[in-house]
Amino acid sequence: MVRNQPKVFALTLVAFLCIVGTQVVFWTFTFPANQQTSNWTVLPENWMALRTQWEYSHAASAFLNLIALIALIALIGSVLTREKQCPAVALREEQT
Numbered sequence: 768m769v770r771n772q773p774k775v776f777a778l779t780l781v782a783f784l785c786i787v788g789t790q791v792v793f794w795t796f797t798f799p800a801n802q803q804t805s806n807w808t809v810l811p812e813n814w815m816a817l818r819t820q821w822e823y824s825h826a827a828s829a830f831l832n833l834i835a836l837i838a839l840i841a842l843i844g845s846v847l848t849r850e851k852q853c854p855a856v857a858l859r860e861e862q863t
Contacts, residue, residue: 778842785835789828796824 800821803811811817 774845775842778838778845782835782838782842785831785838789831789835792824792827792831796820797828800824 800817801807803817804814
């Protein structure tokens, strides 16, 4: 179980929360800007502010996705290193 392995659990949780954060950023900032501009086919009076909001929301999403990717790569490295050091323990943990 992943819950019995604190490092694996923490990295998995970080990756998951970053992906959830990406969704929160999209639905809170990106989607409303797209709606107000009809997917950028109409420019309302405040289009400069909306463009800034849209750009920063994409940057924040990219950052969160990067952190999630790094956490998953670290997770894979941690699991592979652990299995390489002690394959019998890793196999036993998978079976439980």
